[in-house]
Amino acid sequence: MGKRAVVVGGGIGGLAAAIGLRRVGWEVMVVERAVELDDVGAGISLAANGLRALDELGVGEAVRAASRGQYTGGTRTPDGRWLARMDGAALEKAVGTPIMGIPRATLHRLLRAALPVEVLLVGQEARVVRQCGPEGVRVECGDTVLEADVIVAADGVGSKVRGLLLPAHPGPVHSGSAVLRAITEQAVELRTDFELTWGRGAEFGHIAFPDGRAEWHAVLNLPTGVRFDDPLGELRRRFSTWHEPIRALLDSTNPGDVLHHDVNELRTPLPSYVIGSVALLGDAAHAMTPNLGQGACQALEDAVTLAAALGSEPTVEAALARYDAERRPRSQAVARAARQAGRMGQQLAHPLPVALRNTAMRLTPSRAAVRMILRHHDWTPPSLGSKGVG
Ligand code: FAD
Numbered sequence: 001m002g003k004r005a006v007v008v009g010g011g012i013g014g015l016a017a018a019i020g021l022r023r024v025g026w027e028v029m030v031v032e033r034a035v036e037l038d039d040v041g042a043g044i045s046l047a048a049n050g051l052r053a054l055d056e057l058g059v060g061e062a063v064r065a066a067s068r069g070q071y072t073g074g075t076r077t078p079d080g081r082w083l084a085r086m087d088g089a090a091l092e093k094a095v096g097t098p099i100m101g102i103p104r105a106t107l108h109r110l111l112r113a114a115l116p117v118e119v120l121l122v123g124q125e126a127r128v129v130r131q132c133g134p135e136g137v138r139v140e141c142g143d144t145v146l147e148a149d150v151i152v153a154a155d156g157v158g159s160k161v162r163g164l165l166l167p168a169h170p171g172p173v174h175s176g177s178a179v180l181r182a183i184t185e186q187a188v189e190l191r192t193d194f195e196l197t198w199g200r201g202a203e204f205g206h207i208a209f210p211d212g213r214a215e216w217h218a219v220l221n222l223p224t225g226v227r228f229d230d231p232l233g234e235l236r237r238r239f240s241t242w243h244e245p246i247r248a249l250l251d252s253t254n255p256g257d258v259l260h261h262d263v264n265e266l267r268t269p270l271p272s273y274v275i276g277s278v279a280l281l282g283d284a285a286h287a288m289t290p291n292l293g294q295g296a297c298q299a300l301e302d303a304v305t306l307a308a309a310l311g312s313e314p315t316v317e318a319a320l321a322r323y324d325a326e327r328r329p330r331s332q333a334v335a336r337a338a339r340q341a342g343r344m345g346q347q348l349a350h351p352l353p354v355a356l357r358n359t360a361m362r363l364t365p366s367r368a369a370v371r372m373i374l375r376h377h378d379w380t381p382p383s384l385g386s387k388g389v390g
Contacts, residue, residue: 003027005310006139006148008126008161010037013282013299014154015111018119019057020303021152023384024311029148030115031141033125037112041104042181042259043207043215045070045194048095049379050297053304056381062110067100068210073192075361078199080243083361086194090370095378099293101194101207103183103215129153129161129278135316137277149316151278152306154299157264159284165275172264175289175339176347178222180231180260184252187212190245197242198358201349204239204246216249219290219346224262231258265289265339269332274320279306285327288335291342294376298331301379308382334376 003026007014010032018028046054046067054060071088088098112120124141129151132138138147153161157172196205201221208214218235228234232255239246266287273280282299306323313319348354 004148005029005150005152006031006146007152007154008129008139009153009155009282009284010034010112010120010122011154011156011282011299012107012111012296013284013303014152015108015115016053016057016300016303017152017154017281017306019059019111019114020307020384021310022115022119023057024307026307026310028119029121029146030119031121031124031126031139031144031146033123035123037108037120037122042183042217043101043209044104044107044296045207045293046100046102046107047293047297047373047377048091048097048099049294049377050300051097051100052379052381053297053300056304056384057114057300059110059114062113063102063107064097064100066106066110066210067102068193068208069098070101070194070207071098073194074196076195076197076243077358078197078239078242083198083358084364084369085366086192087366087370088193090366091373091377094370094374099194099377101209101215103209126155126160129164131276135277149277150310150320152281153278153284154281155284157266157283157287159280161278162270162280162284165278166270169270170268171266172287173267174224175263175265175342176221177219177263177289177342178224178226178260179217179219179263179290180235180258181215181217182253182257182259183209183215184213184249185254185257186252188214188245188248188252190214196345197246198345198348198354199242200351200354201347202238203346204242206245206249214249216246216253219263221347221349222262227260230255231260263289265335267339269335270328272324273302273328274324277316277320279320279323281306286331286335288338289342290338291345292334292338292376294334294338298334301381302327302331304381304384307384311384330379337376 309319
């Protein structure tokens with residue numbers, strides 16, 4: 001079977017796929033359109049499934065060492081009352097780890113460090129992808145043309161490769177929400193590792209990091225394209241009556257660090273993650289709303305599953321068919337669950353359904369909540385063995 005892949009996109013999914021493919025003995029190049037491979041974004045939480053995938057890629061230990069376990073916290077109402085407590089210790093008992101919080105830039109750096117520098121071609125935008133002969137496929141990035149046995153399209157929610165290969169698919173749509181987020185400039189005194197607070201059509205949350213800083217995010221029901229002149233001032237106004245530590249987190253933030261993005265998702269599921277010799281992976285395949293904190297974890301699952309299939313099946317065709325069969329149902333189910341979680345959580349705005357939801361949450365025993373979480377987190381990666389380089 002062929003042994004050369006080109007990965008389009010150097011995000012979490014693309015870098016993980018490149019590491020996995022090298023571990024099963026493939027030659028890999030990653031083309032990334034950005035000139036600097038520095039992931040924007042604030043923080044990210046990694047659940048057991050994502051961490052197990054990282055273990056299989058050989059970087060789990062380094063990622064854990066740079067992360068903070070989310071043992072305490074949960075979901076609150078704007079006046080500070082608890083709707084549900086996070087039981088990180090119960091989760092750890094069930095799946096061997098609590099959810100871990102890490103700055104995105106750190107995760108990205110650790111993934112990059114697992115690849116030789118010459119594997120990453122930055123400042124190269126894939127513009128054309130075409131089949132060349134029955135078994136080869138080609139990516140054209142301006143003057144740079146790369147041929148491979150497999151192309152991994154890990155070019156994110158707005159995937160150009162997906163648009164070229166599945167032109168009839170409607171592509172991503174706006175979820176109805178926007179997210180503003182940042183990492184605090186300095187350490188903040190926090191009583192919990194992780195919190196979410198749900199008001200009407202709005203959510204505020206934080207993830208604490210090992211050095212005492214934290215990422216916070218505010219998610220608002222907001223039309224696409226709306227931007228604020230003074231994002232931090234706007235959030236201070238909108239969240240002025242909400243409980244602490246929200247004010248403390250906003251006050252510890254440099255105004256220039258606040259990111260504002262519309263939340264888009266791939267609402268129409270793809271009919272296949274494989275077109276010829278191209279495998280779609282991560283957000284390019286199943287961009288989901290962030291409400292379950294599973295987008296990157298699913299991309300990591302994709303990466304390990306794809307590498308395991310290419311490393312063990314007799315033909316590329318058989319490996320890609322296995323990848324599609326193993327990944328599509330699960331990742332699309334998680335995407336549906338994330339959308340549902342958003343509709344019942346952050347996006348719910350009418351007082352009556354909000355009150356009903358809050359009552360239901362207060363009555364749900366924490367064991368049942370952990371069971372619900374485990375449906376997504378309890379995933380076992382296929383083995384990559386260690387044929388190739390780490
Ligand atoms: P991306 O990170 O989008 O990477 C795509 C890369 O491809 C980019 O570097 C881009 O520059 C490059 N590219 C694009 N087009 C081209 C081209 N034509 N040629 C070359 N390069 C190209 N997930 C979790 O698991 N846990 C969380 O806590 C979590 N929190 C989130 C919070 C928010 C607010 C959001 C929006 C998402 C969150 N996610 C979370 C989801 C997670 O961020 C994404 O699922 C994940 O980053 C997707 O990774 P990716 O590599 O597939 O895509």
